[in-house]
Amino acid sequence: xxxxxxxxxxxxxxxxxxxxxxxxxxxxxxxxxxxxxxxxxxxxxxxxxxxxxxxxxxxxxxxxxxxxxxxxxxxxxxxxxxxxxxxxxxxxxxxxxxxxxxxxxxxxxxxxxxxxxxxxxxxxxxxxxxxxxxxxxxxxxxxxxx
Amino acid sequence: xxxxxxxxxxxxxxxxxxxxxxxxxxxxxxxxxxxxxxxxxxxxxxxxxxxxxxxxxxxxxxxxxxxxxxxxxxxxxxx
Numbered sequence: 618x619x620x621x622x623x624x625x626x627x628x629x630x631x632x633x634x635x636x637x638x639x640x641x642x643x644x645x646x647x648x649x650x651x652x653x654x655x656x657x658x659x660x661x662x663x664x665x666x667x668x669x670x671x672x673x674x675x676x677x678x679x680x681x682x683x684x685x686x687x688x689x690x691x692x693x694x695x696x697x698x699x700x701x702x703x704x705x706x707x708x709x710x711x712x713x714x715x716x717x718x719x720x721x722x723x724x725x726x727x728x729x730x731x732x733x734x735x736x737x738x739x740x741x742x743x744x745x746x747x748x749x750x751x752x753x754x755x756x757x758x759x760x761x762x763x
Numbered sequence: 764x765x766x767x768x769x770x771x772x773x774x775x776x777x778x779x780x781x782x783x784x785x786x787x788x789x790x791x792x793x794x795x796x797x798x799x800x801x802x803x804x805x806x807x808x809x810x811x812x813x814x815x816x817x818x819x820x821x822x823x824x825x826x827x828x829x830x831x832x833x834x835x836x837x838x839x840x841x842x
Contacts, residue, residue, distance in 0.1 A: 625825045625826070627824060627825055685825075686836075689827050689828045689831075689836050690833075690836045690837055692828050693775060693828050693831075693832075693833050693836050694833070696772040696773070696775050696828070697772070697773065697774070697775040697833055698833075700772075748837075751837060752837045752838070755833060755837045759833065
């Protein structure tokens with residue numbers, strides 16, 4: 618299906634994300650839900666809801682803050698560094714770090730949801746380490762492009 | 764508010780930005796069409812997007828890619 622309009626909703630966490638999707642299901646009859654959280658598309662995680670209003674298709678992107686931060690960074694890298702990044706191509710270390718960051722972000726959000734404080738601390742430390750390395754690699758790749 | 768943004772992907776920067784009130788939807792569509800035609804004539808590949816948000820601050824939150832540079836976006840988000 619081809620959407621003709623779009624809408625983006627950014628919420629705090631996975632619980633709020635589920636609530637928004639549930640509310641959309643209760644308001645609109647004819648909709649499709651594409652949940653890309655467990656099966657991300659090249660690291661991109663979100664829930665997309667395609668609904669029909671007055672015969673027109675509308676895509677509603679529902680993202681948590683962290684999913685959104687990842688998506689914005691990935692898109693920006695595709696803009697200014699290499700268009701292939703969005704589709705899992707380009708600098709191997711950069712793509713690998715983006716993928717790891719996406720996975721850790723999901724792990725973090727799940728630990729918040731389940732209130733697993735031990736794993737939360739462990740995951741956040743790992744996430745900060747990976748993000749620091751990611752920032753270094755972004756600088757390297759950009760310098761190489763100049 | 765409605766925002767008409769022309770964005771240069773290579774530089775990652777906004778080239779032009781026009782704002783319209785919510786009641787000026789038709790004018791915004793017309794302006795987008797004119798901008799797209801101008802870019803076509805100049806053979807420029809800039810991205811043109813029409814976005815609606817309550818405020819520019821709200822738009823910067825949902826579509827930060829247009830407004831923030833790579834350094835800002837690659838900084839670790841507060842978790």
